[in-house]
Amino acid sequence: MPHETLAKHLFHWETQPMKWAMRLRVALYLAQALEYCTSKGRALYHDLNAYRVVFDDDGNPRLSCFGLMKNSRDGKSYSTNLAFTPPEYLRTGRVTSESVIYSFGTLLLDLLSGKHIPPSHALDLIRDRNIQMLTDSCLEGQFSNDEGTELVRLASRCLQYEPRERPNSKSLVAALIPLQKETEVPSHVLMGIPHGATAFSLSPLGEACVRMDMTAMHEILEKIGYKDDEGAATELSFQMWTNQMQETLNSKKKGDVAFRHKDFRAAVECYTQFIDVGTMVSPTVFARRSLSYLMNDMPLEALNDAVQAQVISPVWHIASYLQAASLFALGRENEAQIAVKEGSILEEKRNATS
CATH class of the missing domain: 1.10.510.10 (Transferase(Phosphotransferase) domain 1)
Structure with missing residues (x-):
């Protein structure tokens, strides 16, 4: 808008x-x-x-x-x-x-x-x-x-x-x-506005975040999966496949299933179990938990996760868009608009290099 x-x-x-x-x-x-x-x-x-x-x-x-x-x-x-x-x-x-x-x-x-x-x-x-x-x-x-x-x-x-x-x-x-x-x-x-004037172009995800269309946001995050984790998901300690490691990965898989079926409370619980172990760091998991928090009317927690996703992957546009959605939900509209613009700039740069 x-x-x-x-x-x-x-x-x-x-x-x-x-x-x-x-x-x-x-x-x-x-x-x-x-x-x-x-x-x-x-x-x-x-x-x-x-x-x-x-x-x-x-x-x-x-x-x-x-x-x-x-x-x-x-x-x-x-x-x-x-x-x-x-x-x-x-x-x-x-x-x-x-x-x-x-x-x-x-x-x-x-x-x-x-x-x-x-x-x-x-x-x-x-x-x-x-x-x-x-x-x-x-x-x-x-x-x-x-x-x-x-x-x-x-x-x-x-x-x-x-x-x-x-x-x-x-x-x-x-x-x-x-x-x-x-x-x-x-x-x-x-209004005295040139017809069709816009501030900056947005991708479908950017537009969904501005509209707070969380159903569309979910569909897009689900569709892209974990392909943006390449080079960002890091193992903090490489170890043999212990029961703890297997349990950690199972938590992530259960979170993915819950996220896919829109059981966002269960998704938060499972992703939290994965994150708290700290064996692996995944910006996508933080992004998915961020949206799950938004779906559960917990915008501050969602904002924290979106920020953490960008800490892990600084040039990831999706993290900026999720920050914008969280800020909109918190009523911090000026900050949200800034985050939207940052997300669009990061996305343009990404598209240009690819």
Whole structure:
């Protein structure tokens, strides 16, 4: 996603403010993304805000995967500023699907105002019918009163104190579709982006890491096997085939079987047994355990393994890509982008020499 976050375009723009038509498009695309997540049984999205919305090559808004709460079904995880936290979280410490709608309402306020306005202050302005104070002055003349009123109405509904009074994502989509212009201008035009502009080219593995498509990452790692270990896997102590050596290799084989069958907990256990013995060093084993940790929602452990893989094999692009995926999972987006770029450079050099 080479064209930054919504926060960058709304709050830190350097050339021109985001156009009204683009703001409406962002609202619709996000509502559709939340509806899609809900239809897939993933209605909880953690800390929805303008930093979690990113733009693709063509300037289309996309909802990043950083906020998906995979194993937090109790909804206890929340980290946003308390001034923007759903009221029920302050009462119960729990996040629900209705809490996500509340956060969507704060995003609508961002789109309207071009500023990060606390919901309570915004609701006071809405009640006092002081909509002009709420609306970004840069948007003057770009929209009709009906469009502005409808977006304010939607934001107000999303920010209701009682969760049951808020709309669901499906009704949000239905309300936002009529606001789109009949002749839709391409996103890259509204964003002022040359069509097809990209930061740097990525291989399928690099793209999978940026998308956090761990299924694709698994398929690629499984396909390449151990061919990149040549010259990197070293025996620290060569010894006769003892029972310990045989047991060590069996641990690795069991880990490979578990990894192939996507039993990632078992893969972590078996690869750990292989690594802890310390007889052999394999960057691929660390890479596979790194992805297995990611699959088990253990991004810090995954990052440590990806770093260790690169210590063993400094020019191995896969280690950089796995570091990027781990950093994305940890919410450290700037560092992740750097790791992605490093991985792409290493991969280009590798392809050039081969």
